[in-house]
Amino acid sequence: MPNLQFDVRDLQQLKQQFDPKDVEKALSWSVNATAKKAATLLSKETRQRYDISAGDIRKRLTIQRIERDAGRAVLYTGRRLPLVQFKPRERWVSVSSKRRVQSGPRKGSMARRRGVTVRVRKDKGRQLVKGGWLAKNQIFRREDRSDNQSVPVMRFGPSVPEMVGNPQVIEAAQDMVRQDLPQQFNDRLNYILNKKAGLT
Structure with missing residues (x-):
């Protein structure tokens, strides 16, 4: 079969002409390939300032599945990234400057608990997540820090657009998706x- 020209805008028609599974597979492959290119483009800017991997950025990127208009291909950059993706480390932190251990080997010492630090920006080093702790591969903190019985909530860092910090870079990634996805498909x-x- 010679190489033919297939238009990503004609998905329904192509599914009638060929095996729908083949068309869906081609779409899935093309979306993944284009998303990798977009992640590479965005990560060059992002990783200059933020301690995040290209793989973590790619996980936040999705491309709208197109059926009618390839020009509507949109790169979604997702919401804020879970704080756990910024290289967490556990460490002991004091519970209170006034609270002391009442008994045991550490009697009289300051009471402490396991806290967690993260490295979000490369220029600021590691920072303590106030009131936070690491559990179930996520970082949590009480909804009301003054109430130890309040609901634990997962903590998030910045979003991809916040980290890129340049609307022109985001737009360049969008343009690349609109051009690359049809050819990949x-x-x-x-x-x-x-x-x-x-x-x-």
């Missing part, structure tokens, strides 16, 4: 169909 579907026909 065309190439991937051609590959799948050619392989199925025994031509690759």
Whole structure:
């Protein structure tokens, strides 16, 4: 089968013409490939200032599935990242400057608990999450810090757009998605169909 031109805007028509599973597979591959490119573009700016991996950035990126208009391809950069993604470390912290251990080997010493530090920005070093602790691979803090019975809530850091801090970089990633996704889809579907026909 010669290489054909397939338009990502014609998904429904292509599913009628070919095996729908092949079309969906080509779409999934193309979305993942384009998302990786977008993550690379955004991470170059982001990782200059923030201690975050390209993989963690990519996890926050999703691309709108397009059916009618490829020009509407949109890169969603997600909400704020869980604070646990910023290299947490546990450490002992004092409970109160006035509270002392009443008995045991540490009697008279300041009472303490396990706290957690994170490194969000590279220029600020590690910082203590006030009132926070590490549990179940997440960082939590009481909803009301003055009430030890209040509900624990998961803590979040900045979002990808906040870390990039440059609207022009975000727009460049959006433009790249609009241009790259249709070509990726065309190439991937051609590959799948050619392989199925025994031509690759």
